[in-house]
Amino acid sequence: MEKRWSIKDEVDEDLILQLSQAINVDEILAKLLIQRKVTNFDDAKTYFRPALDHLHDPFIMKDMDKAVKRLLSAIRNGEKIMIYGDYDVDGTTSVALVYSFLRHYYQNLEFYIPDRYKEGYGISMEGIEFAHDAGCHLIISLDCGVKAVTKIAQAKKMGIDFIVCDHHTPGSELPVAAACLDPKREDCEYPEKELSGCGVGFKFMQAFCRTMNYPEEELYNYLDLVAVSIASDIVPITGENRVLAAFGLEKLNRDPRTGLKSIIQIANMEHREFLISDIVFKIGPRINAAGRIESGRDAVELLISEDKSLAEKMSQDINVCNETRKDLDRLTTQEALDLIDASEEMKAQKATVLFKPDWHKGVIGIVASRLTDSYYRPTVILTQSQGMATGSARSVDGFDLYKAIESCSDLLVNFGGHMYAAGLTMQIEKIPEFTRRFNKYVEENILPEQLIPQIEIDADIMLRDITPKFFRILKQFTPYGPGNMKPVFITRRVVDYGTSKLVGKDRDHVKLELIEEGSATIMQGIGFGMGKYIKQIKSGDYFDICYTIEENVFNGNTSIQLMIKDMRFPYSV
Structure with a gap:
């Protein structure tokens, strides 16, 4: 399928030069930073060196004081508290974080995940009735609740208060809750508007820690869950989310909680450095599969488990759900494509x-x-x-x-x-x-x-610009995600060095070795599914490429490799 190449708007040359000199980086890198709203030395320091003390004061969030006050009242009075969340990754990680963390300080807790098929998304009357029958007087809803005005009013009549922790846009009326935490409230001045649902739950627990003088370092041990929610819910990885994602990834790589570690093992992802994309394509779908095929409660049970053997058994069950989901996905997709083709x-x-x-x-x-x-x-x-x-x-x-x-x-x-x-x-x-x-x-x-599908391109560069120093700094742009996507480049008028070839079981990929005019630089690249272009590549004519820059590790050797996204052959005779 043809793709549109859309190059981002030009950046002021003086601003590029100023930033390049201020932080001692290549002007291309300075341009990329300015595109990401990094325009001066202080911005660059925050961007390249995220720190937990960059996190905002949780009490800036509207109703946070009310939320903590109602939680403390429930704890002092010995009330049973239900932690309620949606069945997707954001909801289940939110419940796992708040339930696990509070359990260290208070035991009279219950958690609840609605059934995807019987109850649907968000707050359900079945869930409220379950809480009532279980003797709960407080429900903490996570990743849902801000639009459940009628149901929360009904719960109030049944003697159940709500603390709503949500990140979706509210309707014209807020629920009558003990507290309604949502940075998207019009009257909320919290600076980070794009927190995940788990991120809002994290801020609630942060405020709880500060009120009780509990060490926040204990809460930081749950940042792997926050990182999984940020990646899976596709929220922007900018501002506070970037800090949470960076430290969550560090926790996931260094010492993931038992449940996540078992998912990593069953997905055969041990002994590698995790990126946001690994969560999106490997970890998140397995957590999601529980709610799609069986019950989201299974995902929470896995994420809160501290028993290694039990976690391994649960992750195997969830992996079976994921395999079933993939089979259903493939079958349904093919049926749908057949209907269109007919x-x-x-x-x-x-x-x-x-x-x-x-x-x-x-x-x-x-x-x-x-x-x-x-x-x-x-x-x-x-x-x-x-x-x-x-x-x-x-x-x-x-x-x-x-x-x-x-x-x-x-x-x-x-x-x-x-x-x-x-x-x-x-x-x-x-x-x-x-x-x-x-x-x-x-x-x-x-x-x-x-x-027509669009490829958004950050900069037009030469192959000779891709030096080891350039790539070393570029790697520090991570974690990538919405608002901070992996940079995409164009290089024009490249030509086969003479050694490009087809690879792969079906010989449908192409392994490239490219050069450009006026340079001795030979750059390797890989074009998945681009074997169809081999004749044009081998013709000796110049062509243009659009790509990201990756690190290729093979047989213990590390090299720079271009990941080709598209090719154009405008110079063919």
């Missing part, structure tokens, strides 16, 4: 809406993402659940999916989400009309360029 009308459309009643609800979000990648257009995947059509939607860069779904809101029982991802429910008989209107809205509002 219809010329569907292939020609600018959006995809598919419904099959027996698709597994736990994988339709993943399938929507895969179809969006395959056809690069807004996609809605629906299945049947409790007599209704329920589904997930995903968008493409720059297109507001939420508005497209909102335009069909009169056909929906409920919906929610944001610009790039959403969930929706409707009566099954409304699917044809929804499909027609959703397709019509996309047809009328999407721009032609939004239907």
Whole structure:
């Protein structure tokens, strides 16, 4: 599929020169830093040397004093407290952190994860009734609750208070809770607006520590959970999140908690340095699989376990769930692709809406993402659940999916989400009309360029610029993630050194050795799935490459390698 190469806006040359001189780095690196809003020496020191004393005072968050006061009251009165969280990675890590940490100081605790299929997302009446029957008078909700106005009011009538810890955008009305911690509240002045749900729970426990004069170092031992939540929930890795992610990764690499260590072992990831991408693709999906296939409670049990043999058994069970999830994912994705391929009308459309009643609800979000990648257009995947059509939607860069779904809101029982991802429910008989209107809205509002995948490029450089010092400093840009993505570069007019070749079991990858005019530098690269270009590469003509720069370790030797994202052949005769 053709890709758009979009080079970021130019940066002021004087500012580049000033920063380059101030911190003694290459001007290319200075440009990359300015793109990341690092513009002076102090910014650079904070960026390259994140420290735990850079964390904000938790009491800046609106209602934090009320939250701590209500928690202390519950502890002093011996009340039973329920820790309640969603079934995804952010929710289960949040519950694991708060439950495990509080358990060191107070034992009368319960935790609860709603059933994905029977209760759905967020606060459920089943959960509130469970708390009531268990004698709980306080529920701490994590990664959910800020929109549960009616249910929290009902809980209040049943004698149950809520401390809400959420990071989603509130509605027009806040719940009547003992405290409502959410940095996205309009009246909240907390500087970091993009904390994960687990991050909000961490700040709550930080405030609890400061009030009780407990050593915060004990709380820092739970930062591996925070890092897993930050990576898996795709929140920006900037500001306070960058500090939490950096120290969480350090904990994950040095001394992960028992449950995470067992996941690392079963995923065959021991003896390597973990990156945010490893959490996203290896650790997070295994934790998520429990809630998709069985129960999110299993994930919490694993994450709070301190028994090595028990954790190993639970991680094996969760790994089985993940394998089942992958099988369902592959099967459903192929079925969906076959439905599109069998219809010329569907292939020609600018959006995809598919419904099959027996698709597994736990994988339709993943399938929507895969179809969006395959056809690069807004996609809605629906299945049947409790007599209704329920589904997930995903968008493409720059297109507001939420508005497209909102335009069909009169056909929906409920919906929610944001610009790039959403969930929706409707009566099954409304699917044809929804499909027609959703397709019509996309047809009328999407721009032609939004239907072409975009590669955002940071800088245009020469191969000779990639020196060991350049790469050594570039490695310190980690941890990468939203708001601080791995830099992507273009180099123009490169040519095969004569030794590039096809590699891989099916010879569909290409191992490159490239040079450029006026330089003796030979740079190695790998292009996965790019074996189709071998004839043009070997022709001797110049071509352009777009890539990231990686460290390649092979047989104990370390070298710099280009990870090719795309190639263009504009100079072929």
